[in-house]
Amino acid sequence: MAQPKRRTSKSKRRMRQAHTLQKSLTATSTCPQCGAPTQPHRVCPSCGSYRGRQVLTVAVDE
Ligand SMILES: [Zn+2]
Numbered sequence: 754m755a756q757p758k759r760r761t762s763k764s765k766r767r768m769r770q771a772h773t774l775q776k777s778l779t780a781t782s783t784c785p786q787c788g789a790p791t792q793p794h795r796v797c798p799s800c801g802s803y804r805g806r807q808v809l810t811v812a813v814d815e
Contacts, residue, residue, distance in 0.1 A: 801809035
């Protein structure tokens, strides 16, 4: 079996993994109704709308 000549340094390994780390962050988009950051393909947590339609009634804390 072929073996690597040198052990990959922490720096080189982390440089490679930086890409993966960035991808694993949660994707965000903005709500067209209220402009709040939301996850794509999900009901907006702040106003309860999805695709320009009111889906949920969001309780407002006072
Ligand atoms: Zn919204």
